[in-house]
Amino acid sequence: MSSTTTTPRTLKVPLVNVYAKGGYSAQLRIGAEKHPLNLILDTGSSTLVVSGSDYVEERDSALTPTSFAQEVLYGIGGWDGPVVYTRVGIREDAIDFDLHDDHVPHAHHPIVLDQCPVAVVSSLAQETSFADADGILGLAYDGLNKVYDLKDYFHHYGIAPALTHPWPFDEEIHLCTQHYRPILTEANRDFSMVQTGSNSAASDAQWHQATEQSFNSEDLRQFKRFLRTQPTNDLPPYFSNLTSHGLTPNKFAFFARRSSIHVASQEVLVPNSANDFAFLGQDPLNQGWLILGGGEEHTELYRGEFKTIAVIENKYYNVNLVGMSIGDNEMVPSLLTQSLAEQAPTSDDAQPDHNELCPDGLHLHTHGVHICDTLRGQSNAIIDTGASAIVLTRHLFGALSQALEAINPSFIQQIAPFSDIAYQQTGIPMDELQLDSWPDLTFYFVGPRNEHEAMPSCDDPDCPPGCEPIAITVTPQHYWQINTPTQGKACFKLLSQLPNWPDQSILGLPLMSGYYVIFDRSVDEKGVIRFAEQKPLVMSEAQLAK
Incomplete structure (x- = not known):
């Protein structure tokens, strides 16, 4: 954990509503490369989740993998993927709207958590849950940030390393609907046999169950049922981490003028490009503020x-x-x-x-x-x-x-x-x-x-x-x-x-x-x-x- 000041304070974070069809997003910088991601602010969830195509974990020297997995299943769509720890910074951007807050010291100084839990979406198709944003910053309470610990599961079946990153469930490991026994592909079956010391025909049959019964993490509902058989923990969400480290008081404020994107020009029919987003984001009606750690001041x-x-x-x-x-x-x-x-x-x-x-x-x-x-x-x-x-x-x-x-x-x-x-x-x-x-x-x-x-x-x-x-x-x-x-x-x-x-x-x-x-x-x-x-x-x- 690090920050420009150790005194609890407020942080004024600019928001725009152009990436999520009217939902407001803040820009955070994820990983050692400080890659900017636009994350939807959501008081209806607690997880900090990012799309794997926008945050490239392989290039993040600050990443620490875990044995944790997370998932969220919406009415339409959802996502699953690994949990990693990495650097997360906020207010490191150069975005400034109209500033009238000289009376609030340090309101624009960044805050950085060096080891913050982040869920990474495992599938490109699942990223459509975020519209044109890059993920979600959940601001609800700790009880909604459940993780599933797969360490014992990996150890039991000789899958090494016992980590969810890189994500093993999309192509390499399939599961069986009857007892969720992993089915490894030929690419890593021999490696697993070495790990378990087994090369018998019975073991071979163990890994290759009937194809029509198998599924992977792309099947969100089946994969959710599998995860529910694993041990769970409550992981401190992003905002709880800020308060527990003494960086901000335990409250935040939200300021937004719209619930849909305001389109003031006929030149923009449907936002679908970086230029459109930049143009729309300059409209004051599409802007807002998140005040971390404060409000009344x-x-x-x-x-x-x-x-x-x-x-x-x-x-x-x-x-x-x-x-x-x-x-x-x-x-x-x-x-x-x-x-x-x-x-x-x-x-x-x-x-x-x-x-x-x-x-x-x-x-x-x-x-x-x-x-x-x-x-x-x-x-x-x-x-x-x-x-x-x-x-x-x-x-x-x-x-x-x-x-x-x-x-x-x-x-x-x-x-x-x-x-x-x-x-x-x-x-x-x-x-x-x-x-x-x-x-x-x-x-x-x-x-x-x-x-x-x-x-x-x-x-x-x-x-x-x-x-x-x-x-x-x-x-x-x-x-x-x-x-x-x-x-x-x-x-x-x-x-x-x-x-x-x-x-x-x-x-x-x-x-x-x-x-x-x-x-x-x-x-x-x-x-x-x-x-x-x-x-x-x-x-x-x-x-x-x-």
């Missing part, structure tokens, strides 16, 4: 007071979404209490009474919704910087659709194409929209229960402190994005619950793009998330003309 980025919501579980940034209101309508409850009741035992003998559900009698009251202390611990939403849309439960999205249709039936026709996620890459003509007639959306969250937090309260004298929900408003300018994916087009950034997804909302960039958001993990065991209004963007006449 960067007054150049926000104004007014913060609103604070509770983090319910320190895994993802899990929160409690009480409900949502559309325009001036009454709040639609999230049905958190109903969902939990449906999960409870149904027999009369097994049904818990009120005191068991609410042992201390405390409730959160809001428009007829009651959440006691026990239910406060149940999360039904996550705050996810890696999601470029807001995904609502079917219940909430249905209520939204009904309210929009009541306001203007044409609204339903305008959002209908976006039920197909692929339509985000098409959009509708933005001159068909009348954004001023669309309603604001207000999301209500459970606030913190910490005596050091300033908390509002309702008018009910029987309510405990902090029972009033915390309201975060999303304007039409944020849940609709104009001039995307091309100039003159617009995209709707609200989606209904994904297939096979639990009753949990994913609150992505549209929730945050009007705010300066601090993820403060230093409060209690789980942390809090603070929202303050962004300072307005001051643009030059030339920028406004675009």
Whole structure:
């Protein structure tokens, strides 16, 4: 570990949203050669993962291999590969946007970790999970950074060295669906026989199982099942390493103005080249900031007071979404209490009474919704910087659709194409929209229960402190994005619950793009998330003309 200063401090890292279809990425430099990689910032995961085609491990003299493997399986796609330790630097680039932070010392001095765990994607095909970015920088908690230790497995089958780098599972070693016995190709079978001291016909048959039963790491689902049979460890994520080394305080802040790429020129139809990315990255609307180790001191980025919501579980940034209101309508409850009741035992003998559900009698009251202390611990939403849309439960999205249709039936026709996620890459003509007639959306969250937090309260004298929900408003300018994916087009950034997804909302960039958001993990065991209004963007006449 090394850095330009050993005092915990903030680091202001420039972001752009042009490599990941609206997702924001920071540039890190990986390995002894300090190769620059654009990594998507994701509070919905914890792994620092890079594509093998962008980071060439063979040329990295700082690399230390391990026996660890990692994998992530998405709804569509995913990746697997080895874990290595190597040098990781941040803020070593020369990128600077508009700087107004002289009041924050050392905010642009780089930080370097000499031995930082990095997962390397094993397959070129799997790298499409990152769009045009080079990987992901996960900013969630330690529990999501699971590794599988294959050391005993390698030793048992005489595979040497007992390391996952170079990755042995793509071409050399296949596996069997029945018992996951490795099947070595002719190229390294003789080497393995020497290692194990075996040359019998039985051993030969052992390595060559039926071809139709074998698979390798390209088969993500089968390979995941194999990995689950191996011992696991939790590996400290990148940000946890920064805090444990005393380099930054245990919080970070996120500042972004958009959830889709802003295309201000007809010259750029679809970003597909370095020149397009560079051009789009100069647009202030496509820029942002990550503040590592800080938040409140960067007054150049926000104004007014913060609103604070509770983090319910320190895994993802899990929160409690009480409900949502559309325009001036009454709040639609999230049905958190109903969902939990449906999960409870149904027999009369097994049904818990009120005191068991609410042992201390405390409730959160809001428009007829009651959440006691026990239910406060149940999360039904996550705050996810890696999601470029807001995904609502079917219940909430249905209520939204009904309210929009009541306001203007044409609204339903305008959002209908976006039920197909692929339509985000098409959009509708933005001159068909009348954004001023669309309603604001207000999301209500459970606030913190910490005596050091300033908390509002309702008018009910029987309510405990902090029972009033915390309201975060999303304007039409944020849940609709104009001039995307091309100039003159617009995209709707609200989606209904994904297939096979639990009753949990994913609150992505549209929730945050009007705010300066601090993820403060230093409060209690789980942390809090603070929202303050962004300072307005001051643009030059030339920028406004675009």
